[in-house]
Amino acid sequence: xxxxxxxxxxxxxxxxxxxxxxxxxxxxxxxxxxxxxxxxxxxxxxxxxxxxxxxxxxxxxx
Numbered sequence: 001x002x003x004x005x006x007x008x009x010x011x012x013x014x015x016x017x018x019x020x021x022x023x024x025x026x027x028x029x030x031x032x033x034x035x036x037x038x039x040x041x042x043x044x045x046x047x048x049x050x051x052x053x054x055x056x057x058x059x060x061x062x
Contacts, residue, residue, distance in 0.1 A: 003011075019027055 015024060015027075
């Protein structure tokens with residue numbers, strides 16, 4: 001059960017009314033940048049966890 005075409009159009013119209021056409025690109029850019037930073041942060045956390053697991057497995061072998 002996802003968002004269909006009519007609901008997307010409604011969301012865009014409401015966003016245009018709230019923020020105006022000049023602010024919308026800036027808002028989209030800010031959201032994209034925030035999402036990218038979040039993904040990079042999460043991948044850093046996952047990489048740290050993998051390193052801990054690998055290190056712990058290496059120590060068990062000794």
